[in-house]
Amino acid sequence: MVIVMRADATEAQRRAVVDRVTELGLTPHVSVGEHRTIIGCIGDEDRLRELPLLSLAGVETVLEVDKPYKLASREYAAGPTILSLGTGMVGDGAFAVMAGPCSVEGREMLLTTARAVRDAGAVAVRGGAFKPRTSPYSFQGLGPEALEMLAQARDEVGLPVVSEVLDTRHVALVAEHVDVLQIGTRNMQNFALLNEAGLSGKPVLLKRGMSATLDDFLLAAEYVLNTGNRHVMLCERGIRTFERAMRNTLDIAAVPFLKRETHLPVVVDPSHAAGRRDLVRPLALAAVAAGADALLVEVHPDPDRARTDGDQSLNLNQFAELMGELEALRGALAPVSSAPPSR
Amino acid sequence: MVIVMRADATEAQRRAVVDRVTELGLTPHVSVGEHRTIIGCIGDEDRLRELPLLSLAGVETVLEVDKPYKLASREYAAGPTILSLGTGMVGDGAFAVMAGPCSVEGREMLLTTARAVRDAGAVAVRGGAFKPRTSPYSFQGLGPEALEMLAQARDEVGLPVVSEVLDTRHVALVAEHVDVLQIGTRNMQNFALLNEAGLSGKPVLLKRGMSATLDDFLLAAEYVLNTGNRHVMLCERGIRTFERAMRNTLDIAAVPFLKRETHLPVVVDPSHAAGRRDLVRPLALAAVAAGADALLVEVHPDPDRARTDGDQSLNLNQFAELMGELEALRGALAPVSSAPPSR
Amino acid sequence: MVIVMRADATEAQRRAVVDRVTELGLTPHVSVGEHRTIIGCIGDEDRLRELPLLSLAGVETVLEVDKPYKLASREYAAGPTILSLGTGMVGDGAFAVMAGPCSVEGREMLLTTARAVRDAGAVAVRGGAFKPRTSPYSFQGLGPEALEMLAQARDEVGLPVVSEVLDTRHVALVAEHVDVLQIGTRNMQNFALLNEAGLSGKPVLLKRGMSATLDDFLLAAEYVLNTGNRHVMLCERGIRTFERAMRNTLDIAAVPFLKRETHLPVVVDPSHAAGRRDLVRPLALAAVAAGADALLVEVHPDPDRARTDGDQSLNLNQFAELMGELEALRGALAPVSSAPPSR
Amino acid sequence: MVIVMRADATEAQRRAVVDRVTELGLTPHVSVGEHRTIIGCIGDEDRLRELPLLSLAGVETVLEVDKPYKLASREYAAGPTILSLGTGMVGDGAFAVMAGPCSVEGREMLLTTARAVRDAGAVAVRGGAFKPRTSPYSFQGLGPEALEMLAQARDEVGLPVVSEVLDTRHVALVAEHVDVLQIGTRNMQNFALLNEAGLSGKPVLLKRGMSATLDDFLLAAEYVLNTGNRHVMLCERGIRTFERAMRNTLDIAAVPFLKRETHLPVVVDPSHAAGRRDLVRPLALAAVAAGADALLVEVHPDPDRARTDGDQSLNLNQFAELMGELEALRGALAPVSSAPPSR
Secondary structure, three states, X not given: OEEEEOOOOOHHHHHHHHHHHHHOOOEEEEEEOOOOEEEEEEOXXXXXXXXXXXXOOOEEEEEOOOOOOOOOEHHHOOOOOOEEEOOEEEEOOEOEEEEEOOEOOOHHHHHHHHHHHHHHOOOEEEOEOOOOOOOOOOOOOOOHHHHHHHHHHHHHHOOOEEEEOOOHHHHHHHHHHOOEEEEOHHHOOOHHHHXXXXXXXXXXXXXXXXXXXXXXXXXXXXXXXXXOOOOEEEEEOOEOOOOOOOOOEOEXXXXXXXXXXXXXXXXXXXXXXXXXXXXXXXXXXXXXXXXXXXXXXXXXXXXXXXXXXXXXXXXXXXXXXXHHHHHHHHHHOOOOOOOOOOO | OXXXXXXXXXXXXXXXXXXXXXXXXXXXXXXXXXXXXXXXEEOOOHHHHOOOOOOOOOEEEEEOOOOOOOOOEHHHOOOOOOEEEOOEEEEOOEOEEEEEOOEOOOHHHHHHHHHHHHHHOOOEEEOEOOOOOOOOOOOOOOOHHHHHHHHHHHHHHOOOEEEEOOOHHHHHHHHHHOOEEEEOHHHOOOHHHHXXXXXXXXXXXEEOOOOXXXXXXXXXXXXXXXXXXXXXXXXXXXXXXXXXXXXXEOEOOHHHHHHHHEOOOEEEOHHHHHOOHHHHHHHHHHHHHOOOOEEEXXXXXXXXXXXOOHHHOEOHHHHHHHHHHHHHHHHHXXXXXXXXXXX | OEEEEOOOOOHHHHHHHHHHHHHOOOEEEEEEOOOOEEEEEEOOOHHHHOOOOOOXXXXXXXXXXXXXXXXXXXXXXXXXXXXXXXXXXXXXXXXXXXXXXXXXXXXXHHHHHHHHHHHHOOOEEEOEOOOOXXXXXXXXXXXXXXXXXXXXXXXXXXXXXXXXXXXXXXXXXXXXXXXXXXXXXXXXXXXXXXXXXXXOOOOEEEEOOOOOOHHHHHHHHHHHHOOOOOOEEEEEOOEOXXXXXXXXXXXXXXXXXXXXXXXXXXXXXXXXXXXOHHHXXXXXXXXXXXXXXXXXXXXXXXXXXXXXXXXXXXXXXXXXXXXXXXXXXXXXXXXXXXXXXXX | OEEEEOOOOOHHHHHHHHHHHHHOOOEXXXXXXXXXXXXXXXXXXXXXXXXXXOOOOXXXXXXXXXXXXXXXXXXXXXXXXXXXXXXXXXXXXXXXXXXXXXXXOOHHHHHHHHHHHHHHOOOEEEOEOOOOOOOOOOOOOOOHHHHHHHHHHHHXXXXXXXXXXXXXXXXXXXXXXXXXXXXXXXXOOOHHHHHHHHHOOOOEEEEOOOOOOHHHHHHHHHHHHOOOOOOEEEEEOOEOOOOOOOOOEOEOOHHHHHHHXXXXXXXXXXXXXXXXXXXXXXXXXXXXXXXXXXXXXXXOOOXXXXXXXXXHOEOHXXXXXXXXXXXXXXXXXXXXXXXXXXX
16 A cells, blocks of 8 residues: 655644554555655555545545455466366366357257257356346246256256356355356345355356456455355456447456456356347457457347347357357467466 | 338348237337338337347347336326435435444444434434445444444434345345345345345335446336335435546436436435545535435544545534535525426 | 556566666665565656556556646645636636527527626626537538627627637637637647647636546646646536436536646536536536536527527526526535635 | 437427428328337438437437438448558458557667568558647657658658648648558547548548547548548547556457448557557457457567557567467458448
């Protein structure tokens, strides 16, 4: 933490800040500059983080130095985290695609989709049982019934299944039926849910909040990691900006940024970023080129009849075609090292 | 709903869209323009809202006409909603201030604050028992113990109390101890929580999500209203923008916009918008001038020692002074009519 | 400037940074922390500002300490800047309203409006001669002819006139005809134009760029001030955010923030922020309550027939009514001190 | 244009709107819905675009149907626009890289860089002579002297040169010395400059404004096209969002979106988006994968000593390496058709 004093701060104000920092067990280093004095605070920054320093008399601004996340940080990990998903792997060069319908609409459509995405090379099936919907009048998913179908699809098709959980009270039930718990963008800072999901022991696919900075995102992951569950995947799915031509703005630079800051695998969801089918393919290719460890893609056997997100779902052929292109692309990319990129 | 066809759409594509709309029970009105054809869809727009129309061949864009919220809309209400808060009222000219510490840190500090804000004219006491914190390493509130203190403060001081609920599993407990359930900005789209809070029957203070449009905000309120609970207050507390000089950007225009669109009372939280003490006063005054029905203000007996949000908390004197200014300001404003402002 | 070294930075990397800083004439203060080492750089921060420090080996981040603007800063001024506008004054408690049509559409409409806003208490008339339009097919203003009309209106009505300048080649011409040069939001970082406008010696009304941070805004003002022209007014007119219900998001907190940081007067344009007539009044009231020194309001004798911005223009009666409300409001506000608000 | 009437609009209000539309030469189509009446306006939408319709009594909202740009639109062009740049081509499958220093700092460094980027496969050299700088105290470029150096570099190295123009008064001078005029992000809506640049007859590289929607961007291009100059390249360089970990947020989806909407070539500048060297490579790869027609990359022989943008500049080796990777990547991508992607 660096405390910057106002240009007109008095000696007494400066001393009061120094005393406060010392009292909290940190060591202040005062550097008197031409215009401003800065006080570097050496020690456990966490002790200062929540305290009101900005409003102490004479303080102009407070700059954080340490990163607020620890377990999510590359510095605290021996190496990159690699997750097993059935026979597939995610992380550090082990590329994977998870695909399936936005909502599980029925047994048949789920099995058809699951078989098709498996045959095209996906390592896991996604499918929504509980759907978070902006309007209370929208279809909210088939719920427990859909969980049964997902469990059945796993057995019949042989791929692990991913599904979203919305409520702390459902974590146990969802964890019983599926292999990966998804935390959606609207719940990225539902800390009670992060905690429960972590405690389930299941891998967690954590989607970035629509307005979450990358620091916020890593701190949300930290909640899960802090339960002792190290199986976390970070999923960039677009952020909310002034540009509304697309459903969300895919923050493609988040991929290499996160790869540098954290050991966790980075997934990209091109479907929610795009919001429309014709943009899914270029965004998927871009994500892989930028270094994503995995993709999460919405696929539906008949998108024009889908109950949710049909506009952004690929049909089975489009998905198979995309998988071919992704493979060609990955073959052309230089191997990605597990070391953080040097500058 | 208006469907706009691409300039190069074929007659067959147009017919397919018309058929789809008809099949769904709406009446299509086709207007052939110079460059584009538009298809107005008359009927229950909700049936179309979730369907994939954008990706039908030849469709360029889909424009919504009806508002997606109903119960929250002025059109569906007989008049403005006015809530009772103890001896105070909120809504339609009945101005009120709710104030208190960010976190309940102990019995004494809570009682001191509660008495002071009551004496200064506040109608309710706010105080956090469960705190949503960006980092898992931050102080998370005193939990159930703080709820007991809040209930006791209500009894001793005679003001209703407001506290945030974070988890569906805590709704009953919180509702037992406090008078108003607050849903925080991070949970504005935690739909399970909105539902439970609504079912509790307690008034709900709903904070706008950091990146929620005003439509999203009203739809979140709709979740609560849809449980049959009509006691909802909408709280603007700043949105996330590129400007980081302030903690959040107070969207002051949201106040008159919401007053026009909805019958629900509009509250402003200047403390979280400002993020620093010296900006709280001007934002509070601006909120009242813009027509807010109520304010939610963080007050602490010793902000420089507060465990959370000390930088943005007023001390007891500053709050009392602010209350005096607010009263003078309200006296000078022309009376606000309950009718939606005409243009 | 504070340079933060990566946790894994080597001693040699640290030394290289220290050497670089010393070589540039600044004094490095090294504080070795538990996780990170920070290097405070004491001296003329401007020398470091443009240099590539972030990409030196081992550097994690670079934090600025000094403010990049000088002449615009409170610290560099003896007191608040107060501008004379005809018989009116702007700045530090001397409140003023500038009003008039978006575009000068003709002699008669301009004179009618000018007389009406004068009679209602405005101290200056605004009117567009050169209009910046998003589309090349939109009405671009009457140009030089409108400048003549503005000069004539000044003579006949006795109020100074404000008009926008878009092109360095027009600065002399516009300065010859009007009393205040407006620099629009799209040209806030048209540095050549800022420079020419400054050199004209006329007061400059500088509008905030749609995506300009407050630091960017003050640096744009610095360009004008740096020409030796101290007559600059800063105009908040809304920023671009994800919320599109309003034309722009009025950043109301910018008002008290700027009042604290700079000695320059702060103007608010509620018309462009609102984009619709019924929101102009509450935003104008909020701006005054937040401490604005002046308002800039679009007024038209027949807004429903206006060639530009009719949707957000007040008619003459609405403006007169607003002026009455503003006066009542200002009477109720505690006097604003010229001292920067203490925290 | 579709005009949506308020639910409570009267028959007289509806008629007044219909009359107004008719009076303007368009044909209104009224569709009476359950809650709202919509009025489709068939005819030349441009006539309505600037008029105040939103504030007519009873009008709730106004929805645009036609696109505001014409010459930039795919619909108005026979096929994709392909530009010649020396021996290279840009547009529709003809991929190109333009590279060079942020600022021309001297003859030697420019020639060294120009030769290196040519040898690595770039088709044009970029170099700043006039630099737009946020602070007036920053290095503003070598100006006319740098233009001479650029002209000389073209002659000696045999590549066309690209340089930014900031002021209408400099267009002729810059056009005399360089092959492509760059309009920077801060001047995207400097309409006088767009006009002059267009009239110069030189190809124009137009950078997207930091807060420009894609519609705004295409309308800015329309200004250039409207002068009769068809040689326009659109350059995505990152937009301003709440995320500040990167200098800007690269809007990667803008690439396929623009490829669908316009016939103009789409360029990506990964350097300004990234703001730091280690992110340039992944963003460049992503841009190519997403379908960009060209890249604009900052390269410097000694980035750690660069006077501007050193943190985001590649050195000569890093650039050559990147060119190799780009080539491999392009080889792996399926050929891009010139047809607009079907949905």
